[in-house]
Amino acid sequence: MNSSPTSILLCPPIDIKKDTNTGGVVFDSSLLRKQTKIPREFIWPLSERPSTPKEFNAPVVDLQGFFQGDEASTMRAAELIRTICMTHGFFQVTNHRVDASLAQDAFDCMDEFFRLPLSRKLRAKRKPGSMWGYAGAHSDRFSSKLPWKETLSFGYHEAGPEHTFVDYFTSILGKDFERMGLVYQRYCKAMKDLSLAIMEILAISLGVERSFYREFFKDNSSIMRCNYYPPCQEPELALGTGPHCDPTSLTVLQQDQVGGLEVFADGEWQSVRPIRDALAINIGDTFMVCVLPMPINKLMLIVSLFKGRGLVINSLSLLKRRGLVINIV
C-alpha cells in the first residue's frame, strides 16, 4: 500500500515547513501523514530502531482481590509485583477500577483535540520551560531523530482547584472544550487513586510499612500526556517515541489496541501486546534506584510505528495509536 504507484502520484513529497522564529520543523500531521517520503529529521539511525521484536510476556496483575480487601489475593499480587520489580519493572493491571466509560471519554477528548487544524492546536503550544501544552514532534527542543507524534501535556495536583483543567482548556481553546477539562480532571483523579493503590501493593512487595508509599505520594504531582501518533507512510524509518527511561516514580499508560509499545527486557526489545481494558504500569527510575535492594538495569521503553506482527500502523487509516500517560513524579 505504501509504495503503490497511485499513492506516489497522489502524494508527491513536499518540502517540510520550518518555523520562521525557531527554524524548527513544523509538524502538520494533516499533511505529513500523506507524504510517501518522510522528512530526514524523522529518520532514526538503523542501529537505534528495533527490528521486528518478539512478543513480551508481560505479567498481568489482577487487582480485584486487593480492592475487595482479600488478604490472600493481595499477598499474591504483592509477590508477583516483587518478582516483576526484581526483573524488569513492567506489568499490566486488570480490574483496576478506572471506569471504562471515563477511559473512553479520555480517548475521545484527545481525538477531538488532535483533529483540530494545526493553527488551533498551536494556541495551546507549550512554552519553553513549561510542562503544559501542545508540542508537535518536540521540534521546538530537538532538530533530528524527531518523534513522529503530537503531545498534549499538563500537570495534575489533587489538592489544586477543581476547575484548573476547565479553565485551562476553555481559555486556550474556547467554551467547546469545557467537557475536555472536566473529563481530564476526573481521569487524573482516577489515575491518582489507582497509583496510590499500586503504591500500597509495592510497599508490601518491598517489605516496607504498608501505607508508607501511599502516604509519601499522596500529596504528589503528576504529569499527564496525551500522545497521538499519526499515520506514517515510512514507519520502518521513524519512531513514535524514542528509547527512554521514565525519570519519575510510577507510570500508568492507557493505550489503544494498535500496539507499538516495546520494552527492553532480557537484553532485547520486546513488543507489548495491548490487553483490552488493562492498563500498563512501569516503575520509573526513582523507584528503581530508591527502593530496590539490589541494582538492576533501568527499564527502557520505546514506541515503534509497527504493530507487533510487523504490520504498518495506521496506513489502514481507521486504526489509531494513542497513549494516555500519567507519570507520578
Ligand SMILES: C=C1C[C@]23C[C@@]1(O)CC[C@H]2[C@]1(C)CCC[C@@](C)(C(=O)O)[C@H]1[C@@H]3C(=O)O
Ligand atoms: C520527565 C519526562 C520527560 C519525558 C516525559 C517524562 O515525564 C518521562 C519520559 C520523557 C520522554 C517521554 C522520553 C522520550 C522523549 C521525550 C521528549 C518524549 O518523547 O516525550 C520525553 C519527555 C520529555 O518531555 O522530555
Ligand SMILES: O=C(O)CCC(=O)C(=O)O
Ligand atoms: O505513548 C505511549 O504509548 C508511551 C509513550 C511513553 O513511553 C512515554 O510517553 O513515556
